Amino acid sequence: MPRVVVIGSINMDLVVRAERLPRPGETIHGDEFHTIPGGKGANQVVAAARLGAQTHLVGRVGDDGFGRQLRQALEDNGVDCSRVVTDREHPSGVAMIVVQASGENSIVVAGGANGAVSPRDVEASRAVIQAAEVVLLQLEIPLETVTTAMTIARAAGVRTILDAGPACALPEEVLRAPTLLSPNLVEAEALLGRPVSGGLEAARELVARGVAACVVKSGARGCAWATPQASAEIAAAMVEVVDTTAAGDAFTAALGVGLAEGQSLAAAAAWANFAGALAVTRLGAQPSMPTRAELEQFISCGS
Secondary structure, eight states: OOEEEEEOOOEEEEEEEESSOOOTTOOOOEEEEEEEEEOHHHHHHHHHHHTTOEEEEEEEEESSHHHHHHHHHHHHTTOBOTTEEEESSSOOEEEEEEEOTTSOEEEEEEOGGGGGOOHHHHHHTHHHHHTOSEEEEOSSSOHHHHHHHHHHHHHTTOEEEEOOOSOOOOOHHHHTSSSEEOOBHHHHHHHHTSOOSSHHHHHHHHHHTTOSOEEEEOGGGOEEEEOSSOEEEEOOOOOOOSOOTTHHHHHHHHHHHHHHTTOOHHHHHHHHHHHHHHHTTSSSSGGGOOOHHHHHHHHHTTO
């Protein structure tokens, strides 16, 4: 069983479905409201667990009702939460999400306890990190915490995957630190500081700037991967889109599990592409993360 450690955010998603997103200053009527466990770190660790990995999560929740619900949801999915700190000084993170009829969304995050995930939390989890095959990281926690985790993992020969979201510019040394960089197309443009024609161009340019390997998620356009030796695009599976929330997290988790199991980068990216596609067919973040059986059936049926 592959061992995957995720260091990242844990949020409660407050989700409203509406026909469309409101314009600035406009009030519109929503159709449904849901309270759903989310957060990029939590989504990825749940997805990895459902795909068959032995999982540990390093993060923080508040000492509040949301925090207790979030921890329970993680444990119900088989995630080891012994490194999840209950923070008595900060509330649990929340995300306000509007999902429009097309499935596209708009998200505002109030990080709460996620902003207090510290290098000390990572140091306390050193043994777990060193024993992993893959460590997954994102940017909803402090950057110094992310870099500390990459340093510990690299020293132990553990592969690291940095999901470069939310979109922001990063120092060159941070870009070059992970074993694999995995932004979406918007995030890739933020990293490059300019628009690009597509994922393949972005992946190739990031590798040319010193990134060891890169996989760019491009939603309905699929994904693209690049190393110094090779690169390719992978078309998306055709599905009916319900909600795109956390599709990138399903992709990143599947990418990590595939690599931890010994798949090539090309094979893992193709597998992850199917995981992301399957995730958009369901509402919500963690509820949309596919199990291994669901993913294998989806692939065998030709999506």
